[in-house]
Amino acid sequence: MAEPVIADNKPVVIEQLEVGTYYWCACGQSKTHPDKPYCDGSHAGTEFTPVAFEITESQTVALCNCKKTGNPPYCDGTHAKL
Numbered sequence: 001m002a003e004p005v006i007a008d009n010k011p012v013v014i015e016q017l018e019v020g021t022y023y024w025c026a027c028g029q030s031k032t033h034p035d036k037p038y039c040d041g042s043h044a045g046t047e048f049t050p051v052a053f054e055i056t057e058s059q060t061v062a063l064c065n066c067k068k069t070g071n072p073p074y075c076d077g078t079h080a081k082l
């Protein structure tokens with residue numbers, strides 16, 4: 001199994017992410033890193049696919065940039081063990 005690219009060794013905290021559907025980059029190759037870790041199609045040709053997540057109420061989120069979280073797309077602190 002291929003390993004994702006570590007886009008950053010810390011999460012990005014997004015203040016008041018607006019309601020909507022987002023696609024978190026699982027491969028680590030999106031050019032939108034590290035500020036907006038969203039899929040931009042760069043995973044084409046890899047075994048990775050983005051993770052869709054829904055924000056139903058504007059809120060602050062910490063999104064994983066190391067791509068090793070056990071709870072995608074959210075940071076679970078795994079980056080501290082890399």
Ligand code: FES
Nearest residue numbers: 025026027039042
């Ligand atoms: Fe990484 Fe799409 S660019 S999952």
